[in-house]
Amino acid sequence: MFLASAFFAVFAHAAPYPEKPVRLICPFPPGGAADMVSRLLAEKMTGSLGRQVIVDNRTGAGGNIGVELTAKATPDGYTIVLASSSNFSFAPSLGAKLPYDPRRDFSPIALAVMVPNLLTANMTVPARNIGELIQLAKASPGKVTFASPGTGTTSHIIGELFAHSAGIKLLHVPFSGGGPASVALLGGHVQLLFGSVSTSLPNIRAGKLRGLGVTSAKRSDAAPDIPTIAESGLPGFELVQWFGVAAGSAVSKPIVNRLNADVVKATAAPDVRERLLRQGLDAAPANSPQQFESYIADEVKRLTRFFKESGLKLE
Secondary structure, three states: OHHHHHHHHHHHHOOOOOOOOEEEEEOOOOOOHHHHHHHHHHHHHHHHHOOOEEEEEOOOHHHHHHHHHHHHOOOOOOEEEEEEHHHHHHHHHOOOOOOOOOOOOEEEEEEEEEEOEEEEEEOOOOOOOHHHHHHHHHHOOOOOEEEEOOOOOHHHHHHHHHHHHHOOOOEEEEOOOHHHHHHHHHOOOOOEEEEEHHHHHHHHHOOOEEEEEEOOOOOOOOOOOOOEOHHHOOOOOOOOEEEEEEEEOOOOHHHHHHHHHHHHHHHHOHHHHHHHHHOOOEEOOOOOHHHHHHHHHHHHHHHHHHHHHHOOOOO
């Protein structure tokens, strides 16, 4: 009788997840791409989970504050975080001192959104494709310039990785943001920029800039006519900013799998894909927690090797 009572007591407490609202921590300020992605996911996941998913912007220290908060939260699946390439792959690859360990402290749930960059050239640059650009740079080492929104930004790292992969030398010209970098490119003060798809396309379509290649493994949904850098002479080249969802490492596998299904369902929704497309973002293909974990590990390994071989310092 005692054993039966104990069994039913345990069963009664093992209520199905979720029983209450889920907090999705966005480690970046309102108004940016990370915030937009967080709110799109929260909106769709609220419907599929049957409980409200609340976006909680916890900003500071380049996203580290919000990420650390998630690592230290009770591992019950009610606190999850918008994981990003900045915090889960770029920073670890650089050997940055972090208040968390991306591999030890987290359970990757799902890769959600890819943010490819688009290599654009001023119209005066005598190169109409990646192959011609590489030849131009080899003929004038260190004289072809590329702008970025600042040292250490994704745009800067992509430019350095491109040069390293192509065996060329480019001159990096940092600016104080994407706006000034774009103005300098349009004005002919610099020759190249790895900019966002959404801001680059209008100038390409207006004939003010030339689109040479996107940095993702596949062509961008927003710019299907522009080839990838990988298919244009640098096989295997890929570097994008990305967003996904992660939970604390001790969160149970059934909860992680449940959340994975909800994230994948959200990014597959036609209205979500359309809203992302308008911003130059691509929904990630369906993926499992294990696939997302492998994706992060592979990127960290690849970027760690790149930083070591190139000697690039971002202080």
